[in-house]
Amino acid sequence: MAGPSDAHRAISEGLAALQARDPARxxxxxxxxxxxxxxxxxxxxxxNAELALGNLDAAETAIDRELKRDTRDVGALLVKGHLRERLGDPxxxxxxxxxxxxxAAAGSPVPPPLAGLLTHGQRFIAALQGDYGAHLREVVGDVLSPAMREAxxxxxxxxxVYLQHPSVFYYPGLPxxxxxxxxxxPWLEPMLDLSPAMRNEYLARVESGFEPYVQHRANRPAPNNPLLGKxxxxxHYFWQDGSLVEGxxxxxxxxxQALGHAPLPHVPGRAPNALWSRLLPGARIAPHYGMLNTRLICHVPVKTAPGCSLRVGNDRREWTDGTAFVFDDSIEHEAFNTGPESRVILLFEIWRPEIPPEDREAIARIFQAIDSFGIN
Incomplete structure (x- = not known):
């Protein structure tokens, strides 16, 4: 057995040999x-030396010793993954x-020689997930409910997983x-019947009545939104913060007439809100959350266009004539217009059907209290 000084010399020479690409020595x-x-x-x-020589078991024994000393060593974790892959344990x-x-995502440095192995590992994970999904579906079968497919x-x-994350007010226990x-x-059907008439009204006012959706409110910080003022x-508002836009x-x-079919909520200073929402070609509404989870957002098509879609959670849908959307905007959502034409929908809000009348009244009082706080 080598003494301490001999061991230190052997380690030094061994490291030099490894750097000189002499793994055997x-x-x-x-x-x-x-x-x-x-x-x-x-x-x-x-x-690494044992691995270069093809001695996989010996290499793994050494890497396990390193991981026993430091369970979060990125290099050791990568090499251990590589060894398990080569030993047939995906x-x-x-x-x-x-x-x-x-x-690595948490900030631990990746040894430069192993950067390529990290990229390989990420690709390996993605490929294995695909194989795993195919295996599950083969065993479980294709006759599954939408919920089980999502699971x-x-x-x-x-x-x-995308869950409700409202920015202001959270009502617990909702699906x-x-x-x-x-x-x-069912009140959406007569609204959809009026879509052609609404389209004609939009075409007659395409150059008037519109304003940027994202605006800077007086005496408040400007929102950090690339669409600010654009x-x-x-x-094009019909109802805004509970007030009718009469013109x-x-x-x-x-x-x-279409909005008259919808059960619009009435909260003084807050609701209804109903508008034509227009998205120009090339525009993207970045992923975001709504203010509260006690409402649903409704979209009724006015002027659909190719290449326009809405993503809510993992579900992405395109606006088409004759089809409305009702969705929870407290879930992360975003919208795209990748086509050559403008997309216009009638957007309005309704109470979530799960909220009982007495709680709707209490929520209205909460927002009245919020709005009145700090006002002389």
């Missing part, structure tokens, strides 16, 4: 030094690659539903 020197190893023994170096390989990726997508990493079935809101996303309403009787 490096492994021989480091193996000898390992017999009297202290706390600072370079197990990663021995593992699930274990994926778990170590994922642990390494998590540590499998979540299990395999194809989808992610986490992205889109609601429009058949549950007409890329614009609004716009008088000019668009069909639109007001």
């Amino acid at each position: 490096a492994a021989a020197l480091l193996r000898d030094a390992a017999a009297s190893a202290g706390e600072d023994f370079p197990w990663m170096a021995l593992g 699930r274990a390989a994926s778990s170590f690659y994922q642990a390494a990726a998590n540590q 499998i997508d979540l299990l395999t990493g194809k989808s992610q 986490q539903k992205w889109f609601y079935e429009t058949a549950d809101f 007409m890329d996303w614009s609004a 716009n309403a008088a000019a668009c009787p069909a639109t007001m």
